[in-house]
Amino acid sequence: MEIQHQHIRLEQYHPQKIYLFYVVLAVGALISALGLGSAYYMEHHGHVVTGMNNQVFWGLPHVFAIFLIVAASGVLNVASIGSVFGKKMYKPRAPLSGMLAIAMLAAGLAVIMLDLGRADRLIIAMTHFNPTSVFGWNVVLYPGFFGIVGLYLWTLMDKPMNQYSKYAGFAAFFWRIALTTGTGSIFAFVVARQAYHSAILPPMFIVMSFAWGLAAFMIVQRVMFGWCDIMIDVSIRARLKNLLGIFIAASAYFVIVYHLTNIYFAKQTGFESFILLNGGTITVIFWLGYVFLGTILPLFMLFHPDIWPRPLAVCAASGLAIVGAFSFLYVFIIGGQLYPLDIFPGMEVTSTFMDGKIDTYVPSLPEILLGFGGLGIAFTITVLGVRSLRFLPNDDVTVLDGGGHILE
Amino acid sequence: MSEQEHDTGGASRRKFIGAAAAAGGMAVIAPGIHLIEVSQANAPTRPPGEAASNLVRWGMLIDTNKCTAGCDDCVKACATENNINEKVADVRQGSQWIRKIEVKEAKGGHTFSLPMMCQHCAEPPCVDVCPTGASMKRADGIVLVDRHSCIGCRYCMMACPYKARSFVHQPLTGQNPEVPRGQGCVESCNFCVTRIDKGQLPACVESCAKAGHHAMIFGDLNDPSSEIARRIAQTATTQIRADLRLDLGVRYQGI
The missing domain is CATH 1.20.5 (Single alpha-helices involved in coiled-coils or other helix-helix interfaces)
Structure with a gap:
């Protein structure tokens, strides 16, 4: 039987909407510029203009930066499922996935670099290698990621190079696993702090990267398809939303195990009760932001048979998963520093410098703008990328369906 | 003639x-x-140009029985010596090279007071995590930050178990040329390294002795004839968070 090839062509250069492209680009550029301006302001006046201090020294910019870096490696997962695991439905999505990975990593690194006390000395970090520093590893892992994903995109988008895409895809997959392991290890190797120092953190970050990256991918895909007045095929949407649901649930599983093990250790119960019960804003952000809005609600929306097929339902659930990501990271990074270091176990301590006391942190406007500036940079790179090259998924639904690649 | x-x-x-x-x-x-x-x-002068020797391991012994609650002479001496005089609206954004901690045993109620500063670990986590090598350990065991190669990433602050490091949050003026500090860099107690190289005692130790407390002893842990080595050999001393096995240069007595 001859299969009817029903191609869905995407018109990326929609003439009626060309003006809108410039508006969108200008918005992205403006947000990025506000972020850069904030970084300049912080650099000029010092971090005294931020809400950070010598107790909470990694603040809101780190929440944004680590979200972007973790999601960057996760968004590449969409391509990996196609290239490494041979799922045909994901192959048309590989270029967009790779481009988003580069855009988000660039943005995340920009935020973390611009928050440095001496961003002008970045060259020292790039020319000095300390093998015992996880930051040192990252100086190798991050540029390597750009290079490998760049090569991977070349093999995907240039026909003569297509034959190498599987190898490049494998390399990118292994590199991204190493990269997220590195990001999780930044915290896992911190032996002295109650909130971190856990071997579960690198795998937890990897699973979270799957969820956050796919959520970001779903939103970008939905917006870009909407731009072109195309509805993504319902069967493809079903596959992707199920995968997103599994990743959100798996992330929650790791968070539960992380907290359960801590609760079991007597020395950690003070920290756990701060996060889970009496931490004020931190506790609210954990339960309302991460657990309810970021986990339960999106899972309900993605798996309720009457809700997920509705227009924008999967996109909204993806947005909620990202709200959950930010909530988790805020609790993890800020909450982990607010709780005092246990320098004298079993003793009550007081000092002039917050020993034995729970600190407070309120992010300042420059920090907020720098964080959003990072999102603006990722957004701007994405808009430019999609405008310049054919990154949008071009699904041949009949072929996929005929080949058994779409299963309801 | x-x-x-x-x-x-x-x-x-x-x-x-x-x-x-x-x-x-x-x-x-x-x-x-x-x-x-x-x-x-216990501090022989080190001539300019001569490298610090690993035959020496500088250390400090703090006797909490002699350290008075409410006395902060050591903190003031440190601030004067290192020109830590910048005004900050939020005290948490100010530098804390040394701070006093009042400790109370939760059940029994026994209290003691002690100064807390960089513990000059033999296995310093801050040096392990530093991406630029700015955090470093000298051959004689002094852990310090090269203010000229620190990029201000604050990873060392995350790694330090003693909250001994501070980030300079604002521009500085009128510095002591022998103790370079700088906005956007991390800093911490360096045992008054330039004073030690001149054969002097760290400012905190000197001020404690001047006040008549004599709660702080400084010297070479490797020299069995030094007072600090003799005291450590004779008396029970404690390394804080000894479970981390960082082999500290600062010991406490009476904890």
């Missing part, structure tokens, strides 16, 4: 030779005298 003249000349020559011999003798003996002085301080 008359005999008298000759005699006079001989006397003057003898005087000259005597003076020269005395000056030469002093030149030979003087360093010895100096050595005797510094041996009491």
